[in-house]
Amino acid sequence: MFKGSIVALITPMKKNGEICYKSLKKLVKYHIKNNTNAIVSVGTTGESATLTQEEHYNIIVKTVKYAKKKIPIIAGTGSNSTYEAIQLTKKLENSGISACLSVVPYYNKPTQKGMFKHFNEISKNTNLPQILYNIPQRTGVDLLPETVLKLSKLKNIIGIKEASGDLSRVNHIKSLVNKKFLLISGDDNTALDFIQLGGHAVISVTANIIPYKIFKICKLAIHQKFKKARKINFEIYKLNKLLFIETNPIPIKWAAKKLGIINHDYVRLPLTKLTKKNQNVLNNTLKKII
Structure with missing residues (x-):
């Protein structure tokens, strides 16, 4: 279900800060039209950091509703x-989501033992599939492969979004976990x-504006057509x-608005909002690609 191009979806907002559900x-x-394989909602x-819990929940539920079961929704x-x-x-147990994306606890910097206990408690309290999310540059801590191995043995932890930037992690984690672990x-x-190197998918920021290209790259790569990819x-x-x-998602929101994909940035x-200088830089590149 979660192979190929998965978009890290932006949350469209109006000038007054309200969520733009129309966008x-x-x-x-x-x-759906551009064959994206799945959507991450409110990552x-x-x-997610500036949304209220009520907004967080409502956006996910609305995203599921709009998807009409045509594309899997992974909830942050x-x-x-x-x-x-x-x-x-x-709260999301019966919402229609296909899985959860659960980031490593940020700011309070838990130990490996603390991270294991954190995800273990979540796992014990839900039947929803859980995808771990390791992003040390934002959280301040790194979920190590040995801890991932322990977590992969829990009943509903099905994979990891690995964003440490260390490509050696692919082989390291693969050598430890079972073949079904994403x-x-x-x-x-x-x-x-x-x-x-053996990965299954990407959760992509760029896919917000060129989903067809990210989908094609992933499809070619999965079929080992690496030269074309x-x-x-x-x-x-x-x-x-x-x-x-x-800082993400400032540029991607501006680009999505510029291309008419959403109504507000x-x-x-x-x-x-993106500075005028950087708007010009990004726009020049968009013109060459879109």
Whole structure:
């Protein structure tokens, strides 16, 4: 179910900070049309950090509704509070989501033992499939392969989004876990290499605006047609980099609005809109690709 191109969906917002559900519906339809394999709703790119719990839940439920069972929805349910992560996960039990993406606890910097206990408690309190999310540059801690091995033995932990940037992790984790455990890249620029090393998918920021290209790269790579995949990957390499010219999701929201994919490009404070200088830089690259 979770192989290929998975989009880390942005959360469209109006100028007053309200969620733009009209744009969200448009966005979901856009990904169904362009063969995206699954949607991550309210992950880091979806600005989970600045949403209320009520908004968080409502966006996921609306995304499921708009998808009409035509595309699997993975809900971002992680928190640095084990209790909050469990509560949100349990609340979504009968929502129609296909799985949860649960980030390593951030800011409070737990030990490996603490991380294991955190995910173990979530696992015990739900039947929903759980995908771990390791992103040390944001969380301040690194979920090590040996801890992933222990977690992979739990009943409903089915995979990991590995965004440490260390490609050696693919083989390291693969050598420890069973064949069914999913390895998902969290970085567009190294996703092709990640899949070639034995990964199964990418959770992509870039897929918000060029889903057809990310889908094709993944499909070619999964079928081991790496020469063709690399040709497309090379074409979008600069774009992948520029979409992080300012903090994600600032650039991707601006690009999605520029291309008419969503109606607004507003982000919530403390994030701010893309600067004019960087708008020009990103626009010049978009013109060459789109």
